[in-house]
Amino acid sequence: MPAFTPHSDSDGSNTKIKSKYQELxxxxxxxxxSAPGGNSTHFLNYGYRSLGGPDEARLDVPGGVPGADSMRLVFELVGPVELANRSVIDIGCGRGGPASLMAGKLGAVVTGVDLSPEAIAYCRRTHRAVGMRFETGDAEAVPLDAGSADVITNIESSHTYPSMRSFLSEVRRLVRPGGWFLHTDMLFGGRWREVRSTLETLGFAIESDRDITQNVLASRNAMARHRSGADTRNPILDNILGLPGSDVYNLLESSACEYRIVRSRLGGS
Incomplete structure (x- = not known):
């Protein structure tokens, strides 16, 4: 969830940038x-709303389910990739909603990793099903063994990373030959070009690359309608939620940033 403007490059101290996001x-x-109803908030992503296709989710989410658009984004990211009985590392797992969804609905064995100790503590208290565990860790130095994953997922988190190359090198270290990297986020066009070129250099083949900006904006518009009865507006909260008029929304609406789903696969078997 981009609460600040996504990085266009790696300016500034990496340690300070990471500290800022951990604190946030x-x-x-x-x-x-502590907020009313907040303890059941498992998803922090901006969500996906269908505009009539082409959609790629194999599972639908019934209307009216809390967090339905955020859940749909996870299913759109996975698309046709089979997760049943596969080892998945969800880097930037937040409050554990995507990891729980992939384990519970798609049969994956999931390890969630996040920089925030508070988020990991919440995940450990809340998501206790078999086939799930959570670890505190830096996306550029994940505390897991090399070649330990069939699939790496990264949902709306990489915009906070100071070094995209370091992160993608970690993905390469962690995933087994033939394994998948499923990546979705809001990034400037130059950062997306860096992602593609770095993945190819590291031996990944990009299997699909899809712009879902309009679907994400539709989700944010729906959230704004839901919140229209609020007594007061908080610009900081509006930006965190990506609501119309916020910096985040404007970056997407103007095409300065693109929200994409990129699926790539490491060569070998």
Whole structure:
């Protein structure tokens, strides 16, 4: 969830950038833990709303389900990739909703990793099903063994990483030959070009690359309608939620940033 403007490059101190985001997401988790209804908020992504196709989710989410658009984004990301009985590492797992969905609905064995200790503590308290575990860790130095995953997922998190190359090198270290990297986020066009070129250099073949910006904007428009009865508007909260008029929404609407789903596969078997 891009609460700040996504990076266009790696300016500034990497340590300071990571510290800023850890503090932000620790604060969000603490706030949600104490807010009415916040303890059931498992998803932090902007969501996906169908515009009549082409859609790629194999499972639908019934209308009216809390967090339906956020759940749909996870299913759209996975698309046709089979997760049943496969080892999945969800880097930037947040409050664990996507990891729980992939384990519970798609049969994956999931390890969630996040920089925020508060988020990981919440995940460990809340998501206790068999086939799930959670670890605190840096996306550029994940505390897991090389070649330990069949699939790596990264949902709306990489915009916070100071070094995209370091992150993608970690993905390469962690995934087994023939394994998948499923990536969705809001990034500037130059960052997406960096993602593609780096993946190819690391031995990944890009199997699909899809612009879902309009689907994400439709989800944010729906959220704005849902919140239209709120007594007051908070610009910081509006930006965190990506609501119309916020910096995040404007970056997407103007095409300065693109929200994409990129699926790639590591060569070998």
């Amino acid at each position: 997401y620790d604060g969000i988790s603490k706030y949600l833990n």
